[in-house]
Each structure stands twice: as C-alpha cells, then as structure tokens.
Amino acid sequence: MPNYKQAPKLYHNKTDYKSNNFYQLPQDLMDSIFQQLDGKCGNQIKLMTVLLGTLGDGSFGVSEKWVCERTGMIQQTYNTARKALVKRGWIYLENGYIFVLPEVIRTMNGATEE
Numbered sequence: 001m002p003n004y005k006q007a008p009k010l011y012h013n014k015t016d017y018k019s020n021n022f023y024q025l026p027q028d029l030m031d032s033i034f035q036q037l038d039g040k041c042g043n044q045i046k047l048m049t050v051l052l053g054t055l056g057d058g059s060f061g062v063s064e065k066w067v068c069e070r071t072g073m074i075q076q077t078y079n080t081a082r083k084a085l086v087k088r089g090w091i092y093l094e095n096g097y098i099f100v101l102p103e104v105i106r107t108m109n110g111a112t113e114e
Contacts, residue, residue, distance in 0.1 A: 023053030032106050043081040046071040051100050
C-alpha cells in the first residue's frame with residue numbers, strides 16, 4: 001500500500017552527467033502527455049520526448065535513423081508512433097519539417113489512438 005503521508009525525497013548527482021546534451025522539457029507539457037498516453041503508447045512517449053527535447057528551430061534534421069538510435073525503436077515502430085501522433089493532432093509533417101504542437105497537447109483534446 002502506498003504511503004501518501006510522506007513522499008521520498010529525490011536525489012541524483014548531476015555532476016555524474018558527462019554530457020552537455022540533455023533533454024529539458026516543460027513539466028506541465030510532459031504531465032499532459034503522460035496523462036493522455038498510457039503504457040501501451042510507450043513509443044509515442046519516447047518520440048515526443050525526443051522531439052520536444054531536441055532543438056526545434058528548424059536548423060536540425062531529425063532523420064528516422066537518428067530517432068531510432070536514440071529511442072531503440074526500429075523504423076516500422078517509429079513510423080507507427082509518428083502516424084499515431086499525427087492522428088492525435090500533436091505533430092504534423094509539411095515540406096520536409098516536423099511541427100510539434102504543444103498547444104494541442106495541452107488542451108487534452110487530441111484524437112484517440114485506434
């Protein structure tokens with residue numbers, strides 16, 4: 001049975017991180033993603049984490065290979081997750097760009113997965 005009276009304090013030594021590259025994600029946006037996607041949508045969560053955590057000013061190409069290397073997904077799984085996020089209205093592809101729509105994610109009105 002969970003103990004709701006006293007939560008454990010979180011600790012991790014950030015000096016152990018040997019890279020200047022890290023995902024910095026808005027907590028409210030990630031909370032919204034987690035609330036809308038259940039455990040069966042783990043690859044969609046992975047993809048959203050990578051897309052939101054990567055420089056999004058249009059200067060960086062996000063290849064299938066690059067995403068798959070980061071997430072451990074295979075190409076088919078990546079394509080399935082991406083299509084589900086497009087259907088949900090969270091991302092769209094146009095003219096060689098992937099657009100992520102945080103305002104749609106936050107509304108919690110995205111289309112549901114089949």
